Amino acid sequence: MTDALAIARDLIRCPSVTPADAGALGVLAALLKDAGFEVQRVTFSEAGTADIDNLYARIGREAPHITFAGHTDVVPPGDESAWSLGAFSGEVKDGYLYGRGAVDMKGGIACSVAAVLDYLREHGGKPREDGNGSISFLITGDEEDVSVNGTVKLLKWAAERGEIFDHCVLGEPSNQEVMGDCIKIGRRGSQSGTLVVEGKQGHVAYPHRAANPVPDISRLIVALSDEPLDQGSAQFQPSNLEFTSVDVGNSASNVIPGTARAKFNIRYNDCHTQESLRALVEERLRTACGNRIRAHIEWLPSNANVFLTKPGSFTELAVAAIEEATGRKPELSTSGGTSDARFISSYCPVIEFGLVGQTMHQIDERAAVADMETLTKIYRGILDQYFA
Structure with a gap:
């Protein structure tokens, strides 16, 4: 040959x-x-x-x-x-x-x-x-x-x-x-995004004048990570949402940050389309936020369907x-x-x-x-x- x-x-x-x-x-x-x-x-x-x-x-x-x-x-x-x-x-x-x-x-x-x-x-x-x-x-x-x-x-x-x-x-x-x-x-498809939680910057000695996004983003990370997206399908393993970084852009220890951001990636199976997957995660975020936490997701473009x-x-x-x-x-x-x-x-x-x-x-x-x-x-x- x-x-x-x-x-x-x-x-x-x-x-x-x-x-x-x-x-x-x-x-x-x-x-x-x-x-x-x-x-x-x-x-x-x-x-x-x-x-x-x-x-x-x-x-x-x-x-x-x-x-x-x-x-x-x-x-x-x-x-x-x-x-x-x-x-x-x-x-x-x-x-x-x-x-x-x-x-x-x-x-x-x-x-x-x-x-x-x-x-x-x-x-x-x-x-x-x-x-x-x-x-x-x-x-x-x-x-x-x-x-x-x-x-x-x-x-x-x-x-x-x-x-x-x-x-x-x-x-x-x-x-x-x-x-x-x-x-x-x-x-599996791949979809990345950033979870953004809006707070209010302030002095740590006066927390009542601020809104700390760090505890809130921690709660949301757990809420979005803990519940499975699906149970898998005939040819695919279950989809997986994985947080990969958390950042508040704050180098000071006496300042409550105004915003917290967490990057994540989802590897998803044929139970979802890109659109239905985003809708599912957005709905779960709204439920986890309730009427108090202000948060949204910035989705990255993806051609990995x-x-x-x-x-x-x-x-x-x-x-x-x-x-x-x-x-x-x-x-x-x-x-x-x-x-x-x-x-x-x-x-x-x-x-x-x-x-x-x-x-x-x-x-x-x-x-x-x-x-x-x-x-x-x-x-x-x-x-x-x-x-x-």
């Missing part, structure tokens, strides 16, 4: 820390053009953010259309002197490929490209002998940061040009412990390919944080399956070469069954 390791090493040696591309998309563009893909590089901009380069490549023009998605941008390496091997060396030691992005997710992209190129070589350079079928790659350079000039705009750009996706495999590091233990079929790819023929196909390569039947999971799958899910069913994610974002991020070989076989197995 095509050497996924060689592709991954070339990608890692491009120090593509968000928002820099550093040549990573060029590596992919050259490989895919040589294989007959129509490759397009698209740059998106928005005021206050960096310009981001993205790549879309497709071979074939008919349905069914499967796309492999991913991102070539990586988080900063941290203290590079702390790495056993260079953060962007792409070196192999004791069976592991080292470098920022080895797991998240240049290694996964390399495996998908290797599998696709291998598949096309064995099938005359086209997805199906009857001329039907399409394979594409949706690759962004804006996933690890604000995610405004990447996948969300690339999907819109593709749709405006008549591109229709039937299914997507996103190569995020989904496995928890070993290859084949987990497929992500959904993610809950999504679910319902188990069916596509997930069954992926499970079969994973079982064949690993001997394990993966869990269909919705745990973890957000990913670009939240955008893709509005266009087609999407699953997340990649490498083992234990070292992502860490010093000495590394991927087992054997796992990369296995992942390439799994992607190849998915293609074999998808176009059978």
Whole structure:
């Protein structure tokens, strides 16, 4: 099979820390053009953010259309002197490929490209002998940061040009412990906000002339945190509201502050929409405030909506390919944080399956070469069954 390791090493040696591309998309563009893909590089901009380069490549023009998605941008390496091997060396030691992005997710992209190129070589350079079928790659350079000039705009750009996706495999590091233990079929939504309690500033010696918001915000934090938002659903664990900071902006010990603020984040399941979730929390706040406490919530904008790819023929196909390569039947999971799958899910069913994610974002991020070989076989197995 095509050497996924060689592709991954070339990608890692491009120090593509968000928002820099550093040549990573060029590596992919050259490989895919040589294989007959129509490759397009698209740059998106928005005021206050960096310009981001993205790549879309497709071979074939008919349905069914499967796309492999991913991102070539990586988080900063941290203290590079702390790495056993260079953060962007792409070196192999004791069976592991080292470098920022080895797991998240240049290694996964390399495996998908290797599998696709291998598949096309064995099938005359086209997805199906009857001329039907399409394979594409949706690759962004804006996933690890604000995610405004990447996948969300690339999907819109593709749709405006008549591109229709039937299914997507996103190569995020989904496995928890070993290859084949987990497929992500959904993610909880994420909504952040700030609880603001209004008091009245005054001298601590004259509390009757002030209104202290500190005890009130403490009561409200407990009230909003203690009552569950739901009991979970068939595919999702219960939603969770977590307060992350409390601030009164007061450095003096003899002054009662005028305002108290507490930041929070909610990870919510498919029992809620963003709108119904906000309404629920607002109603609970009104009840807890009664007629005395003056408080409100400042909601932050969010594009991290809950999504679910319902188990069916596509997930069954992926499970079969994973079982064949690993001997394990993966869990269909919705745990973890957000990913670009939240955008893709509005266009087609999407699953997340990649490498083992234990070292992502860490010093000495590394991927087992054997796992990369296995992942390439799994992607190849998915293609074999998808176009059978």
